[in-house]
Amino acid sequence: MNQLESFHIATTRTTPEINFDGERRLLEFRGVSSPENTMEFYRPIFELVEQIASDSDPKLHLDMKLVHFNSSSAKVLFDLLQKVEAELQDGEAKVDWYCDEDDDDMIEAAEDFSDLLDLEINILIKEEI
């Protein structure tokens, strides 16, 4: 397994914080996603998935901790997960999707993704503090 370079994309008012831990192969999304040009914003992440897929030991752990994503982000994120599903074998990819307990919208969105994809998506409900 090659060491992939870790990176951090800082959050803005319309884009999420993205952290990639190359050693642990952990990709984390946090915050709000409503970029002006969604596809352009996520392009590096699609490239990362390709990079991981072409590795001798492809493995990816995704942590979804988004508070909000707009409909165009939903479509692009779906495409991203579809790519993960297509490029990685069973057991190589894992998605943990964090939702607030009272956030039906986010829970449903996660469920929709889970229904439509063969990926292992764990929906983790955070209790309100």
Added chain:
Amino acid sequence: MTETPVHTAPSLPEEITARQKSHTIIYVDDEEHNLRVFRSSFRRHFNVITHSNPIEALETIRTQKIDILVTDQRMPHMTGTQLIETIRLEFPNLISIIITGYSDIEAVTDAINKCGIHRYITKPYDQQELKTTFDEAIKLEQLKKDKEELLTQVKGSNIELESQVEERTRDLQEINHKLIESLEYAESIQKTILSNPDELEGIFHTSMIYYKPLDIVSGDFYILRRLDKRAVIGAFDCTGHGVPGAMLSMLGNAAIDNALASNIVRPSELMVTVNNKINKQLKASANRVGDGMDGSFMLYNKESNKISFSGAKSDVILFRYGQLERVRGNRLSIGERYMDVDQSFDQHNIDATGISEIYMYSDGYRDQINEAYDQRFKTSRFHALLSRIHKEDFLKQSEILDTEFKKWKGTADQTDDIMILGFRLHPTSNTDQ
């Protein structure tokens, strides 16, 4: 063949000698012998002018470019400090050096403060020391000059920068103005596709259109159509906002218009027709991901008191005997890439008995982020808010929606376009009298 140097004398490099020679020293002393010694000591390095009479020296200083004035203190007619005092206001940059015997040191030190004498040297002076003093004084003076020049340059470039910034700001303002103007024009065009609420008169008792674009033009749009005793309502939310959202909304609106023109009114059929049309259009432009729209159609038949509804990632909220009912659309967007042609949509047929208000909406309100950017308004709060206000008249409801929205949002930006349509079926006992 290599050339061998002709001589390697350890003399000062040419350029330094030349530079130093470019400075002029005037030496004033009433003893001719001293003048001679001074001349022979320094003429190799400087242009040297000597005077035995301070009055004549004054004349020379006033008519020639002099860098350094070296003067004896004790002279007839005028002392060295007097000479310097006389000249210093006229030539503030002139370096003044006094050569004096020990007995005069006190007088000279007093004068140093008054006259700005660069240095005093005691007699007998050491030639090398004096030379170093000259060099240092010249260097210092040069540094002062350089500093002043730099300051002037900086001032100049600051002024230039300021004017550049001003110019850019003007340019940006102009561009901004043009953009806003163009958006406002686009807004007026978009308004032409939004139906007039009067269209539904006679079908509903009252209605509300709460419409808040994020960037002047909106990705949200609605269609209201009356067909005799029935009304067809479409409420859609295109991906993106601003101009891209608005352009998609034009596509969506055209597709819906088309479907309605071919007399399709059943919500599920409308959904399939519009979805096919939009899908075809979006797929035709290769590789576009993420475009599409969510939304719903509702058909209300006043005569039979029936509601039918189909939705794409979109719900309708009904209040029946004061209780909120949420009717869910399919969990599919219009324009979804993985969808088959003729993808079907469920149609919910609902008896309208006991229903007072109906709400159709985009996700903009419930997706509004708070000031801390860590919470959305969420469906739960949205439902609670509607439950609290649904009995109010629609004008009041709009006001409350607006107040609550601003309260929630605080200083955060608006997250998305917002659209909430409300319809009241009948007059109620406590409002709308």
